[in-house]
Amino acid sequence: MQKFVKTAVAALSLAAVAAVPALAADPIKIGSVLSVTGPAAFLGDPEAKTLQLYVEKLNAAGGLLGRKIELVTYDDGSDAAKANGFTKRLIEDDKVDVILGGTTTGATMGMVPLVERAEMPFISLAGAVVIVEPVKKWVFKTPHTDRMAAERVFADMKKRGFSKLALLSETSGFGQSGRKETIAAAAKAGIEIVADETYGPKDTDVTAQLTKIKGIAGAQALLVFGLGQGPAIVTKNIAQLGLKLPHYESHGVASAQYIQLSGDASEGVRLPAAALIVADDLPAADPQKPVVTGYAKAYSEAFKAEVSTFGGHAYDALMIYADAVKRAGGTDKAKVRDAIEATKGFIGTGGVVNMSATDHMGLDVTAFKMLEIKGGKWTLVD
Amino acid sequence: MSDASTSSILGRASPETTAAALATAPSFVSRHAPTLALVAVLAVLPLVLPNAFYFDVVIRIMANAVLAIALNLLIGYCGQISLGHAGFFGLGAYGSAILTTHYDWKAPLALVVSAAVVGVLAWIVARVILRLKGHYLAMATLGLGIIVTIVLTNEASLTGGPDGMAVGDLNILGIRLYGERVWYPVFAGLLVVAIWLAGNLVESPAGRALRALHGSEVAARVVGIDTASFKTRVFVLSAVVAAIMGSLTAHYLGFITPQVASFHKSVELVTMVVVGGMASIWGSVVGAALLSLLPDLLAHFEGFETVIFGVILVATMIFLPRGIVPSLLRLIRREG
Amino acid sequence: MSQFLQLLFSGLTVGATYALSALGFSMIYNASGVINFAQGEFIMLGGMVAAVLTASGLPLPFAVVAAILVVAFVGLLVEKLAIEPARDADITSIIIITIGVSMILRGVVEVTLGKGNLTLPHFSGDTPIAIGGATLLPQSLWVMVVTAVVVVALAAFFGRTRVGKGILATAHNRLAAQLVGVDVKKVLLASFGLAAALGAVGGVLITPIATTSYDAGLMLGLKGFVAATFGGLGSGVGAIAGGVLLGLIETMTAGYVSSSYKDAVPFVLVLVVLVVRPRGLFGLGSSDRV
Numbered sequence A: 001m002q003k004f005v006k007t008a009v010a011a012l013s014l015a016a017v018a019a020v021p022a023l024a025a026d027p028i029k030i031g032s033v034l035s036v037t038g039p040a041a042f043l044g045d046p047e048a049k050t051l052q053l054y055v056e057k058l059n060a061a062g063g064l065l066g067r068k069i070e071l072v073t074y075d076d077g078s079d080a081a082k083a084n085g086f087t088k089r090l091i092e093d094d095k096v097d098v099i100l101g102g103t104t105t106g107a108t109m110g111m112v113p114l115v116e117r118a119e120m121p122f123i124s125l126a127g128a129v130v131i132v133e134p135v136k137k138w139v140f141k142t143p144h145t146d147r148m149a150a151e152r153v154f155a156d157m158k159k160r161g162f163s164k165l166a167l168l169s170e171t172s173g174f175g176q177s178g179r180k181e182t183i184a185a186a187a188k189a190g191i192e193i194v195a196d197e198t199y200g201p202k203d204t205d206v207t208a209q210l211t212k213i214k215g216i217a218g219a220q221a222l223l224v225f226g227l228g229q230g231p232a233i234v235t236k237n238i239a240q241l242g243l244k245l246p247h248y249e250s251h252g253v254a255s256a257q258y259i260q261l262s263g264d265a266s267e268g269v270r271l272p273a274a275a276l277i278v279a280d281d282l283p284a285a286d287p288q289k290p291v292v293t294g295y296a297k298a299y300s301e302a303f304k305a306e307v308s309t310f311g312g313h314a315y316d317a318l319m320i321y322a323d324a325v326k327r328a329g330g331t332d333k334a335k336v337r338d339a340i341e342a343t344k345g346f347i348g349t350g351g352v353v354n355m356s357a358t359d360h361m362g363l364d365v366t367a368f369k370m371l372e373i374k375g376g377k378w379t380l381v382d
Numbered sequence B: 001m002s003d004a005s006t007s008s009i010l011g012r013a014s015p016e017t018t019a020a021a022l023a024t025a026p027s028f029v030s031r032h033a034p035t036l037a038l039v040a041v042l043a044v045l046p047l048v049l050p051n052a053f054y055f056d057v058v059i060r061i062m063a064n065a066v067l068a069i070a071l072n073l074l075i076g077y078c079g080q081i082s083l084g085h086a087g088f089f090g091l092g093a094y095g096s097a098i099l100t101t102h103y104d105w106k107a108p109l110a111l112v113v114s115a116a117v118v119g120v121l122a123w124i125v126a127r128v129i130l131r132l133k134g135h136y137l138a139m140a141t142l143g144l145g146i147i148v149t150i151v152l153t154n155e156a157s158l159t160g161g162p163d164g165m166a167v168g169d170l171n172i173l174g175i176r177l178y179g180e181r182v183w184y185p186v187f188a189g190l191l192v193v194a195i196w197l198a199g200n201l202v203e204s205p206a207g208r209a210l211r212a213l214h215g216s217e218v219a220a221r222v223v224g225i226d227t228a229s230f231k232t233r234v235f236v237l238s239a240v241v242a243a244i245m246g247s248l249t250a251h252y253l254g255f256i257t258p259q260v261a262s263f264h265k266s267v268e269l270v271t272m273v274v275v276g277g278m279a280s281i282w283g284s285v286v287g288a289a290l291l292s293l294l295p296d297l298l299a300h301f302e303g304f305e306t307v308i309f310g311v312i313l314v315a316t317m318i319f320l321p322r323g324i325v326p327s328l329l330r331l332i333r334r335e336g
Numbered sequence C: 001m002s003q004f005l006q007l008l009f010s011g012l013t014v015g016a017t018y019a020l021s022a023l024g025f026s027m028i029y030n031a032s033g034v035i036n037f038a039q040g041e042f043i044m045l046g047g048m049v050a051a052v053l054t055a056s057g058l059p060l061p062f063a064v065v066a067a068i069l070v071v072a073f074v075g076l077l078v079e080k081l082a083i084e085p086a087r088d089a090d091i092t093s094i095i096i097i098t099i100g101v102s103m104i105l106r107g108v109v110e111v112t113l114g115k116g117n118l119t120l121p122h123f124s125g126d127t128p129i130a131i132g133g134a135t136l137l138p139q140s141l142w143v144m145v146v147t148a149v150v151v152v153a154l155a156a157f158f159g160r161t162r163v164g165k166g167i168l169a170t171a172h173n174r175l176a177a178q179l180v181g182v183d184v185k186k187v188l189l190a191s192f193g194l195a196a197a198l199g200a201v202g203g204v205l206i207t208p209i210a211t212t213s214y215d216a217g218l219m220l221g222l223k224g225f226v227a228a229t230f231g232g233l234g235s236g237v238g239a240i241a242g243g244v245l246l247g248l249i250e251t252m253t254a255g256y257v258s259s260s261y262k263d264a265v266p267f268v269l270v271l272v273v274l275v276v277r278p279r280g281l282f283g284l285g286s287s288d289r290v
Helices: A002-019 A041-060 A079-096 A105-118 A148-160 A175-191 A207-214 A228-239 A258-266 A273-280 A288-302 A309-328 A335-343 B003-012 B015-024 B028-048 B052-077 B085-102 B107-129 B132-155 B181-204 B205-215 B217-222 B227-253 B261-274 B279-300 B306-318 B324-335 C001-034 C038-053 C060-086 C091-113 C138-160 C162-170 C174-179 C184-210 C217-231 C236-257 C264-276
Strands: A030-035 A069-075 A098-103 A122-124 A139-141 A162-170 A194-201 A221-224 A247-249 A270-273 A369-374 A377-380 B171-172 B173-179 C130-132 C134-136
Touching: A030 A041, A030 A079, A030 A309, A041 A069, A041 A139, A041 A309, A069 A079, A069 A175, A079 A098, A079 A105, A079 B052, A079 B279, A098 A105, A098 A309, A105 A139, A105 A175, A122 A309, A122 B181, A139 B028, A148 A175, A148 A221, A148 A247, A148 A270, A162 A175, A162 A207, A162 A228, A162 B173, A162 C134, A162 C264, A175 A194, A175 A221, A194 A207, A207 A228, A207 C001, A228 A247, A228 A258, A228 B217, A270 A273, A270 A377, A270 C130, A273 A288, A273 A309, A273 A377, A288 A309, A288 B227, A309 A335, A309 A377, A309 C038, A335 B306, B003 B227, B028 B181, B052 B227, B052 B261, B052 B279, B085 B132, B085 B227, B085 B261, B107 B132, B107 B171, B107 B227, B107 C264, B132 B261, B132 C217, B132 C264, B171 B227, B173 B181, B181 B205, B181 B227, B181 B279, B205 C134, B261 B279, B261 B306, B261 B324, B261 C091, B279 B306, B279 B324, B306 C060, B306 C091, C001 C134, C001 C162, C001 C184, C001 C217, C001 C236, C038 C060, C038 C091, C060 C091, C091 C217, C134 C138, C138 C162, C138 C184, C138 C236, C162 C184, C174 C184, C217 C236, C217 C264
Parallel strands: A030 A069, A030 A098, A098 A122, A122 A139, A162 A194, A162 A221, A221 A247, A247 A270
Antiparallel strands: A270 A369, A369 A377, B171 B173, C130 C134
């Protein structure tokens, strides 16, 4: 938490300097509960770094409406029960103006009842559809949903003339929500699921499941729904078994780590992902180009690490909130909530966001690009 | 032992005889002084706690303390380790959640039925695995806990899977329990009752037998104590308490995930018992308070909280090997 | 048939790593009667240190040896700083100490080496070997062969060397061993160093296949504990047999029954085994101390 202290100290000292001549405005307090450690750390860590970086940037540029921003971040250790406790702390003790985060769907759903009761604007960074369906008055989210990922994969499969899919999902929250949405969306898209296998997030070998899939006649493609090192092990096992099925991954592997861990075995793998990780390859006319290249540059310069789409979700959440505060003319929670819901044409790292009373995410399936790994690099398929 | 006789002893006797009298026949006040002090603290706390977050912290401590006391009866007095107690907690929590959500049962009925089912299950399990010793028992209980977690994770149509499920409020006798300030007296009452009952149990003939068990099982058997029956009953009791606390915690939090039943949670409970002090009821209260507070206290040491947590565990066990409360009591007695 | 063969190969690879982990548990259990919950962290540490060293440009063989030495040293430190000072503590307290140690190791790795997943190059390439319609990675052969070598070496160590015999004697009867001049303190120290080194060997071998990260130790340790109990705590043969059986059962369950419940099956089986044979498949009976 040194970083937090540093941020807070920087914010306070800046605030003190600014406050001397003019009004001593209270800082805007942004609270956040992220999975900075634990199994979901590779999601939560870039999210926390991104928030810290951009809060500093906003403060250096004079803050929001002339008020400094103070960031309070808690690490839930990837434990939804802790996320619940820290959310109470943010609401009751830190008295924040907004809560960003909930890295995982489990953590987010544990926070939802609290923010709803406290009438606190809340922007989640987690993937599953259940967060925004049915719509909850105070709950918004920035990442694409797992259902959209499945739909995007189905669209690509159909283009290649495939209709029979073998599904291999992780037993993590992300994987199981993905599995549910994939099966639900398959019927509508006219895709037949011919295999439905799972693996554990800490499994060291998945050849048994893949051998089973290999033995199933008629499978035309394989979709792996998982996060972190699991999909990398699956990918290596696929190469070992010489399984030739066209291989799709979910947006859960959209970080450089996946390619590093799976090496040559990842060649030819396709996945739906936000434009962020192919920032430099986007056509100049793409409206997202300046946003994603700017974020990618700032992040990699500040932390000497490659961007992942996960940090981008945090960027989008912070900027959507900042934008809403400006339009609401203050931090009044109800007004800010209305302003977030009225977000239109906001360009983030995840796509163009158009929220409404019935859509608290505001992204459509075009926000997902279909990527293929070629020569150890992400490339755009279309 | 009435208050009148207490004052008469205190009034007339010399210090030595008073001490002797207290040692042989403790008065109501002195015997219950810590409990009375706790009741006083619990009664005053709501007036000084600044906001709902602090109520939440105290509630979590009280819930963990009840769990730790029940587990301590098993670990401290029977010498039986359980690394799967969170499994019973999880079964209680999910029992209430599933019966109220999917089958529209009344919450109190769901709570009672879940606890009863867990009790029967624990009884069957105890008959089978309490024959095991030491680490084999640790393995068996650990396995049970993990099996519960895996089932809760996999049966997503009932449990919501790894992302968990929402739980409605608890209505008892027309009162809807919602919010920290309403739940506070519930958990506070449970804690006081748990301490009182555990104290009585420990001081009863059965309790003395329990302590004998931890000392030497063979010896206990030799003097004619039915060890198996005692161990089974304590195992079932601690499992049922865990299930009830699970149900209540589920209603209180409003949301649960399979992590409530995880190995991590089981280890946390055992740690509370051992760090606080085995075979010490107040040790469990202190252990629960310490281990519930640590994550919040360490929340500002990003990255280092795991290390600090580990160092505290190791240091406590090295320097206060009997646990905090018994070791400190010993020190005080020696000083005095 | 080829499917069965494939599952057999996978099961043996996974099983060999469980066996190495289980051996570490058994060794410390023999010397001290303690279940060392930090054993999994030794496995993680071996993989992490080797991965970081190779990434910094050290040739693989040097990195591997250095990693094993570093972890063995950590094992000695753990014994000196955390276990020895608590010699007289209750068994349950010592379990808590080892849990504390595992948190410290995990936390230190998290802070110093980061939260990312790391991997090692395969020792002799990753071109699979085709056998009877199934495939086997050269790395899997490494895992199985090294495990076998370790088992033979350990058997020789316990059967022929003074320290080895001392450990066995201590396991059998601490007081008697002390009386015949075995330095029980040194035996305990040696067993921690050796168990840590064993863990590191396992970690280094499995990392090219399974990748590693700061939190990989818990699951590997838990599986090792299950394997050791399965075979009978303290029994070397039991640890090996338990590990291999566990690996095979898991893989066969995933392949033929249900991949969702493959993690539950070993725990159910271990319960059944304990009910039927309360001291594991190869465990020795002993009377209670009065």
